[in-house]
């Protein structure tokens with residue numbers, strides 16, 4: 001794990017906005033709408049496969065932090081080399097699936113760079129029944145706990161998990177591991193395909209370092225107001241005054 005989590009983790013950056021758009025043009029319009037309110041963005045597979053990777057460089061050059069959510073999972077050599085290439089882009093975070101071989105290879109690929117590797121534990125769209133259907137012998141909480149132990153052994157920097165597993169996972173991984181939670185839904189927001197959700201306030205209260213939020217912001221009638229409301233909730237949960 002790379003040192004210095006607390007120094008890097010400027011609390012104003014606890015909100016990561018997911019740029020889940022089909023084209024870079026749509027993503028750029030959203031970034032312009034959100035303006036100074038948002039400093040950390042995620043590019044996932046939809047935008048990356050839609051020609052959005054060059055936007056990663058532009059965001060970094062504009063002083064924003066970038067999370068590349070590519071959820072890598074392949075043989076170790078391929079994962080290691082892919083991570084080394086992503087590290088050269090200057091992204092802050094990269095996701096890989098939290099399988100032991102995959103995480104260990106990603107750590108090797110990102111070594112001697114500032115890229116932090118996050119292991120994806122169990123997708124937030126899954127519940128226990130979905131895991132049974134997929135052939136797992138564990139429920140969500142057991143599988144997240146297993147993957148958290150394996151993530152520590154592999155030396156990754158943090159985990160993607162739902163906010164519901166935060167408290168148990170924090171006990172397992174300690175204070176310096178990055179815990180990043182998607183499946184965030186402000187009070188009254190539709191869950192959509194997310195099954196393990198929590199509000200921003202609850203997630204920060206349960207110990208999340210970062211919240212990943214997409215549709216509740218990008219699908220809102222006023223995305224900037226939606227982002228600012230979530231930032232205010234984060235600040236309230238952290239017990240500090242909001243500075244936007």
Ligand SMILES: O=C(O)c1cc(=O)[nH]c(=O)n1[C@@H]1O[C@H](COP(=O)(O)O)[C@@H](O)[C@H]1O
Nearest residue numbers: 018044122123124160182183212213214215
């Ligand atoms: O790795 C992720 O970011 C991720 C993991 C997970 O378990 N669940 C999950 O929703 N995500 C991502 O987080 C974002 C959530 O978006 P919304 O549901 O629109 O807020 C999407 O970009 C997902 O790809």
